[in-house]
Amino acid sequence: MTAARTSLRKRAGNGATRRNDADEIGLDALVGHAGYAVRRFQLWIFQDFIKTLAEVDIRPTQYSVLTVIGANPGLSQMAVAKRLGIERARLVHLLDGLEQRKLVKRIKSKADRRSHALHLTAQGETEITRFKRLAARHERNVEDRIGKENRERLLQILAGFT
Amino acid sequence: MTAARTSLRKRAGNGATRRNDADEIGLDALVGHAGYAVRRFQLWIFQDFIKTLAEVDIRPTQYSVLTVIGANPGLSQMAVAKRLGIERARLVHLLDGLEQRKLVKRIKSKADRRSHALHLTAQGETEITRFKRLAARHERNVEDRIGKENRERLLQILAGFT
DNA sequence: AAAGATTGTTGTTGACGACAACAATTGCCG
DNA sequence: CGGCAATTGTTGTCGTCAACAACAATCTTT
Numbered sequence: 001m002t003a004a005r006t007s008l009r010k011r012a013g014n015g016a017t018r019r020n021d022a023d024e025i026g027l028d029a030l031v032g033h034a035g036y037a038v039r040r041f042q043l044w045i046f047q048d049f050i051k052t053l054a055e056v057d058i059r060p061t062q063y064s065v066l067t068v069i070g071a072n073p074g075l076s077q078m079a080v081a082k083r084l085g086i087e088r089a090r091l092v093h094l095l096d097g098l099e100q101r102k103l104v105k106r107i108k109s110k111a112d113r114r115s116h117a118l119h120l121t122a123q124g125e126t127e128i129t130r131f132k133r134l135a136a137r138h139e140r141n142v143e144d145r146i147g148k149e150n151r152e153r154l155l156q157i158l159a160g161f162t
Numbered sequence: 163m164t165a166a167r168t169s170l171r172k173r174a175g176n177g178a179t180r181r182n183d184a185d186e187i188g189l190d191a192l193v194g195h196a197g198y199a200v201r202r203f204q205l206w207i208f209q210d211f212i213k214t215l216a217e218v219d220i221r222p223t224q225y226s227v228l229t230v231i232g233a234n235p236g237l238s239q240m241a242v243a244k245r246l247g248i249e250r251a252r253l254v255h256l257l258d259g260l261e262q263r264k265l266v267k268r269i270k271s272k273a274d275r276r277s278h279a280l281h282l283t284a285q286g287e288t289e290i291t292r293f294k295r296l297a298a299r300h301e302r303n304v305e306d307r308i309g310k311e312n313r314e315r316l317l318q319i320l321a322g323f324t
Numbered sequence: 325a326a327a328g329a330t331t332g333t334t335g336t337t338g339a340c341g342a343c344a345a346c347a348a349t350t351g352c353c354g
Numbered sequence: 355c356g357g358c359a360a361t362t363g364t365t366g367t368c369g370t371c372a373a374c375a376a377c378a379a380t381c382t383t384t
Contacts, residue, residue, distance in 0.1 A: 009279055015353060015354060023306055025245045028233030030226055030324070034304050035207045037320035039222065040247060042204045043341085044323060045197045060201070061371085064192055071190030084200060087372065114331040114380045132191055142196050142314045146299045151196055157312045158199035161206060162192070205372085240362060249341065254364060275363040276349045286348080 023057055045142060052138040058131050065094055068155065069104060069118045076115040077106075101128060207304060214300040220293050223248065228255055230288050231266060231280045238277040239268075265289060 007039060030036050049060050058066075064084055077095065081088040094119070100106040101126035106116040120128065143151050193199050220228075226246055231237060235274050239257065243250040258282070259268040265286035269277035282290065305313050 019275060025230065025234050025237065025241060028229050029228045029297070032317065033297065033301060034316055035204075035211055035222055035300075036226060037317055037324050038200060038204045038207055040323040041320045042197075042200045043247070044199060049197055059370085060197055063199060066191045067190050068187065072187050075187065076331075079187060085205065087374090088332070088373085089334080090371070112331080112381070116332075133189070135195065138197075144320070146319055151314060154196055154319055155194065155199055155310055155318055158203045160308070161202040162200050238362075249343090250363070251365080252340070252344085255339095274350070276364080278363075291347080 030097075046140050049135070049138050052141065053134045054133065056127070056131055056134060060096060060132075062094060063135060064132060065091070065098065066103060066120070066124065066131065067126055068127070070120050073119045074117040075120065076109070076112075078115065080118060098124075182188060200206075204309075210303050211297070211300050214303065215293065218289070218296060219295055224256060224260060225251070225293060225297060227260065228265060228282070228286065228290055230265065232282050232287070235281045236279040238271070240282065242275065244304045260286075292301075 004078070044052075046060055053059070060101075065080060068080055068083060072079075076082075077088055077091050081091045086139075095104060095106065099106060102121050104123050105119055107119060109115045109117045139151075146154070177235055207224055209250075211225075215221075215225070223246075227242065230242055230245060234241075237245075239253050243253045248256075257266060257268065262269065264283050267281055267283050269281060271277045273280045308316070
C-alpha cells in the first residue's frame with residue numbers, strides 16, 4: 001500500500017464540477033480515521049451540552065470543575081487541574097468566573113499557605129443539583145442520537161481516559 | 163433522581179486534605195458523561211496525531227482538507243468547508259498555508275468566477291502518500307490504546323457524524 | 325540555611341469555532 | 355431584460371482552549 005492513489009473519480013470535473021449540490025463528496029481515507037469521527041462527535045456533543053445548559057449558562061468545562069469540587073471538597077487547584085487534565089493557568093480563570101458567580105470559594109489553606117482549598121458555596125451546592133438535572137437531560141439527547149447501548153459501549157471503550 | 167447529592171466522602175478534609183497524592187480523586191457524576199470521556203479521548207488522539215505527523219508538520223485539520231481535496235479534485239472552498247464542517251472563513255487561512263507550502267492550488271473557475279477549484283499540486287500528490295502512511299501509523303497507535311475491535315466499534319457508532 | 329520543587333498567578337502564542345461585514349459574481353423573478 | 359436576493363471568497367473580531375514561559379510566595383530536602 002504505497003502508491004496507487006487516484007481514488008476513482010479523479011478528475012471529476014475540472015473547471016466546473018457541478019455536483020448535485022453538496023452531498024456526494026467522498027472523504028476517501030478520512031472515513032476510517034477515528035480522530036475525525038471523534039472530532040465531529042465531540043463538536044456535536046459539546047454544542048448540545050451548551051444548548052441544554054444554556055438557561056443556567058454553564059459550559060462543559062465549568063460543569064466538570066464544579067462536579068469534581070462538589071465530590072471532593074477541599075481540593076487544591078493543582079489537584080483539580082491534574083485530575084481534569086486542564087492547565088492550572090486555565091483553571092485560574094475558570095475559578096475566577098465561578099467565584100464571581102458565588103458558586104465556588106477559595107479558602108486559604110493553613111497547612112500549605114501556597115494553596116487554596118476549593119469548596120462549593122451554599123449557593124453552589126444548591127445550584128449544582130439543577131445543573132446535574134440539565135446535564136442528565138443532555139445525556140438523554142446523546143442517547144437519542146446514537147442509541148442507548150451505543151452510548152454505554154462508548155463509555156466503556158473510553159473509560160480509560162476519564 | 164432529584165436531590166441526594168453529597169456523594170460520600172463529603173467533607174473529606176477541610177483545611178488540609180492530605181490525599182495520598184493526586185490519584186484517588188472521585189469524579190462523581192462526571193463518570194457516566196459521554197462528553198467528558200469523548201473530550202479526554204479527543205485530546206489524546208489529536209496529540210498523538212500531531213506527534214506522529216510532526217516530521218511532516220501536518221495537523222489533523224490540514225490532513226482532512228488535503229484528503230478531501232485529493233479525493234475530490236476541483237471542489238470549491240464552500241463545498242470543502244461544508245463537507246468537513248469548518249467555516250469557510252477558517253478554510254481561507256488553512257488554504258493559505260497549504261498553498262504557500264505548494265501542496266494545494268486554487269484555480270479560478272471559469273464556470274463560476276466567484277469560486278476556486280481546489281487541486282493538489284504535483285508535490286501535494288506526492289507528499290500526501292507520506293502523510294497517509296504516517297496517519298496509518300497513528301491509527302495503529304489508537305488500536306494499541308483501545309483495542310482493535312473497540313476502535314472498529316467506535317467508528318461504527320460514530321459513523322453518522324462523518 | 326541554601327538549593328530545588330511546588331502552587332497560584334499573569335501573560336503570550338497559536339489553533340479553532342462563531343459571527344459579521346464586504347465586494348464580486350451569479351441566479352432568480354417579476 | 356433588469357433589479358434584487360443569494361452565493362463565494364475574503365477580512366476582521368471575539369471568545370474558548372491548549373501549551374508555554376516566567377514569576378513571587380511558599381514548602382521540602384539536604
